[in-house]
Amino acid sequence: MNNLVKIENGLAAIANDDWTLVQLPATQVEERIQAGKVVLFKLTGESTVTEEQIADTVIPASGKIIVPLSVFVERNNELASRIAQGEVGVWLATHELLEYLIQQQADLNALPIIAVFVERFADGRIFSLGTLLRTRYGFKNELRAFGDVLRDQLFFLKRSGYTSFVIRQDRSAQEAIASLNDFSKPYQGAVDEPQPVFRRYNRGN
Amino acid sequence: MYKYDEIDQQIVDERVAQYRDQVRRYLAGELSEDEFRPLRLQNGLYIQRHAPMLRIAVPYGMLSSKQLRKLGDIAKKYDKGYGHFSTRQNLQLNWPKLEDTPDILAELATVEMHAIQTSGNCIRNITTDQFVGIAPDEVIDPRAIAEIMRQWSTFHPEFALLPRKFKIAVSGTQQDRAIVQAHDIGLEFYRDANNQVAIKVWVGGGLGRTPILGSVIREHLDWQHALTYCEAIIRVYNLHGRRDNMYKARIKILSKAIGINEFRNQVEAEWTHLKDGPNTITEAELARVAKHFEAMPYETLPDQDDGFDAAVASNPAFAAWVKRSIHAHKQPGYRAVTLSLKPHGQAPGDITSEQMWAVADLADEYSFGELRSSHEQNLILADVKLSDLYAVWEKAKANGLATPNIGLLTDIICCPGGDFCSLANAKSIPIAKAIQMQFDDLDYLHDIGDIELNISGCMNACGHHHVGHIGILGVDKDGSEWYQVTIGGKQGNDASIGSVIGPSFSAEEMPGVVQKLIEVYIKERTPEERFIDTVRRIGAVPFKKHVYAKDEVSA
Numbered sequence: 130m131n132n133l134v135k136i137e138n139g140l141a142a143i144a145n146d147d148w149t150l151v152q153l154p155a156t157q158v159e160e161r162i163q164a165g166k167v168v169l170f171k172l173t174g175e176s177t178v179t180e181e182q183i184a185d186t187v188i189p190a191s192g193k194i195i196v197p198l199s200v201f202v203e204r205n206n207e208l209a210s211r212i213a214q215g216e217v218g219v220w221l222a223t224h225e226l227l228e229y230l231i232q233q234q235a236d237l238n239a240l241p242i243i244a245v246f247v248e249r250f251a252d253g254r255i256f257s258l259g260t261l262l263r264t265r266y267g268f269k270n271e272l273r274a275f276g277d278v279l280r281d282q283l284f285f286l287k288r289s290g291y292t293s294f295v296i297r298q299d300r301s302a303q304e305a306i307a308s309l310n311d312f313s314k315p316y317q318g319a320v321d322e323p324q325p326v327f328r329r330y331n332r333g334n
Numbered sequence: 335m336y337k338y339d340e341i342d343q344q345i346v347d348e349r350v351a352q353y354r355d356q357v358r359r360y361l362a363g364e365l366s367e368d369e370f371r372p373l374r375l376q377n378g379l380y381i382q383r384h385a386p387m388l389r390i391a392v393p394y395g396m397l398s399s400k401q402l403r404k405l406g407d408i409a410k411k412y413d414k415g416y417g418h419f420s421t422r423q424n425l426q427l428n429w430p431k432l433e434d435t436p437d438i439l440a441e442l443a444t445v446e447m448h449a450i451q452t453s454g455n456c457i458r459n460i461t462t463d464q465f466v467g468i469a470p471d472e473v474i475d476p477r478a479i480a481e482i483m484r485q486w487s488t489f490h491p492e493f494a495l496l497p498r499k500f501k502i503a504v505s506g507t508q509q510d511r512a513i514v515q516a517h518d519i520g521l522e523f524y525r526d527a528n529n530q531v532a533i534k535v536w537v538g539g540g541l542g543r544t545p546i547l548g549s550v551i552r553e554h555l556d557w558q559h560a561l562t563y564c565e566a567i568i569r570v571y572n573l574h575g576r577r578d579n580m581y582k583a584r585i586k587i588l589s590k591a592i593g594i595n596e597f598r599n600q601v602e603a604e605w606t607h608l609k610d611g612p613n614t615i616t617e618a619e620l621a622r623v624a625k626h627f628e629a630m631p632y633e634t635l636p637d638q639d640d641g642f643d644a645a646v647a648s649n650p651a652f653a654a655w656v657k658r659s660i661h662a663h664k665q666p667g668y669r670a671v672t673l674s675l676k677p678h679g680q681a682p683g684d685i686t687s688e689q690m691w692a693v694a695d696l697a698d699e700y701s702f703g704e705l706r707s708s709h710e711q712n713l714i715l716a717d718v719k720l721s722d723l724y725a726v727w728e729k730a731k732a733n734g735l736a737t738p739n740i741g742l743l744t745d746i747i748c749c750p751g752g753d754f755c756s757l758a759n760a761k762s763i764p765i766a767k768a769i770q771m772q773f774d775d776l777d778y779l780h781d782i783g784d785i786e787l788n789i790s791g792c793m794n795a796c797g798h799h800h801v802g803h804i805g806i807l808g809v810d811k812d813g814s815e816w817y818q819v820t821i822g823g824k825q826g827n828d829a830s831i832g833s834v835i836g837p838s839f840s841a842e843e844m845p846g847v848v849q850k851l852i853e854v855y856i857k858e859r860t861p862e863e864r865f866i867d868t869v870r871r872i873g874a875v876p877f878k879k880h881v882y883a884k885d886e887v888s889a
Contacts, residue, residue, distance in 0.1 A: 141877050232780075233640055250368075250369060250372070250495075251372050251495050252495065252577065253455075253492075253493065253495030253496055253572055254573055254577075255491070256492045256572070258567050258573075260492050260569075264607070265607060279358065281369075282494075282495075284489075284491070285489075285492075285494040285495075287491075288492075289489035289491050289492055307646075308352075311352045312345060312349075313344060313346065313348065314344060314490070315345075316341075316345070316486060316614045317487075317488075317489055317491075317613060318490065318611070319491045323612045324612050325486070325612055325613050326341060327482075327615075327618075327622070328612060330341065332339055332619075332622060333339065333406065
């Protein structure tokens with residue numbers, strides 16, 4: 130079932146997915162505790178990607194692919210010509226650091242798509258990542274949310290700069306589209322509408 | 335107070351529609367229990383022991399008589415005819431039906447109320463001092479900024495699903511009454527050297543399992559930057575706060591783990607990108623919102639009233655109430671009145687529909703149709719003329735709202751506890767009631783004087799036990815309920831976290847334990863010394879000794 134919702138020219142609709150998502154192989158290594166940007170704060174509990182996983186990742190020989198951030202960085206040379214042709218996108222998990230991506234790829238707009246994987250519905254880091262990609266790093270192309278993506282996140286995801294959403298397979302993408310418009314006049318400035326309500330409307334005085 | 339325009343109204347109306355559909359999908363099995371939980375919580379709906387509990391937002395504690403009347407109606411129609419004011423100045427209904435909650439929200443929307451973000455891992459109701467706008471020691475009335483922050487935080491997309499709940503308090507007085515140091519962010523407004531409105535920003539305070547007072551992250555912030563600076567703080571927290579362990583997920587854990595200096599560096603680095611951006615508050619917006627909080631149309635009055643003085647002189651019961659329940663006011667000839675929701679032997683903060691209607695009438699007749707709720711779980715009429723106080727007292731008394739115990743031992747702050755709350759380890763309301771009955775002698779209560787006794791049924795600390803002069807915490811030991819006692823906690827500018835006096839007690843022992851603490855105080859105090867000052871002067875040891883002394887055999 131095709132569960133991709135895409136916003137194009139302000140309109141949301143079910144769309145065909147011309148990208149192939151490349152996954153890391155499962156790891157046999159016991160999960161390590163990962164250090165975040167915050168050096169002293171090491172207990173975020175997410176697994177790290179191992180060198181074996183990166184090496185063993187199967188990259189399709191042709192076609193448009195979205196590769197894991199670690200693969201994009203570590204195997205960038207192999208991907209160089211396809212990146213140049215606009216056939217490579219990157220995905221990252223919510224605990225991964227954008228700095229890691231930027232160090233490798235200063236001009237993000239060479240990537241036609243960046244996707245963020247959210248493992249659990251309640252993980253709101255995805256919103257800050259989207260906001261930063263758009264406002265800090267100037268990313269202008271397709272920004273996609275996938276994973277545990279349900280309709281009640283869509284309004285927030287849209288406002289945080291996401292333009293496509295892979296709705297979880299057991300839910301209707303068609304019905305989810307309605308939630309993109311849960312609120313018509315949000316109060317605060319965000320990615321999709323940077324001006325807060327008090328700068329957009331004359332609310333009297 | 336703030337009145338909605340069409341934009342505000344449309345947002346709460348759209349929220350009702352959104353929530354109604356979420357409930358429909360849940361009941362139809364289209365949303366799992368786990369998926370529905372964060373959605374209903376962000377609408378203030380808990381699934382509790384007996385029934386759901388619905389927490390209704392009272393932004394920074396301000397209510398109109400019309401709103402309170404509606405709350406009374408809703409409690410009557412959808413609940414058992416009473417509600418409960420919480421320590422976050424909100425109103426909780428303990429017995430609504432899940433199926434009714436969309437209708438309740440629709441009714442609330444008709445009086446510009448909602449339950450948005452009263453729970454869940456998001457920015458919660460912003461709280462402040464219940465005497466905001468009228469307190470003589472107020473330097474800045476922070477309500478306009480609080481309202482602007484309420485709007486900004488409502489459905490903030492980036493901060494919709496934080497690692498944990500996020501509480502902001504604002505205060506603009508010399509004496510802090512909003513416990514800004516016990517909040518995730520505390521904004522302390524003041525006038526700087528250039529006489530401009532500035533904010534001292536506290537971060538990383540909080541009670542709960544790990545009580546920590548906040549640290550100052552910025553001494554001076556221009557008010558225009560209140561939103562962008564908070565965005566910088568919350569972004570750092572959203573990205574780096576722990577999500578693997580809910581007990582370690584508050585911002586205080588992050589700021590302590592990396593240290594306030596490193597945390598400040600990260601926030602300031604983030605803020606350089608946000609500063610002066612679109613969410614910077616404009617003069618025009620501040621002026622628009624501030625208009626809603628202009629001073630009431632007061633009469634010019636002397637600060638003395640013969641009738642009032644005569645009533646105080648001739649009526650000891652009225653005098654006792656005046657002594658405890660009346661508070662100073664900026665405007666000569668006016669006073670603020672606290673209506674006690676702490677009659678002895680009842681659940682602290684509970685109020686019946688009839689009482690809500692009566693208070694609404696009092697507000698209309700004597701206080702410009704507005705009132706406030708306090709984090710001490712009482713209601714306040716903020717603008718009563720001296721000459722009306724006697725009439726207010728008589729009517730409040732007739733409705734059981736004039737117990738003269740404000741600020742005394744029986745003005746207990748207390749969470750709903752194990753009787754209602756599924757988080758609780760132990761009951762809290764019966765402990766409060768038992769202590770109130772133990773100290774039912776008003777003369778004795780007045781002699782004990784100013785003291786704050788706070789009770790929480792678990793370490794989530796909704797009853798703020800850590801900052802009570804006496805704090806009581808319900809704990810679970812092998813499946814039975816025990817109570818741990820702290821002394822020396824305090825709210826205010828010189829806030830402190832209480833220290834545990836020793837092993838915990840059974841419920842039956844608690845009134846006696848409080849009695850013993852009071853006995854030590856009575857014996858040791860100097861004239862005019864409050865309980866908390868005695869504790870600070872002599873330390874906890876004499877209290878411990880007396881409480882844990884084996885009953886002496888009389889010789």
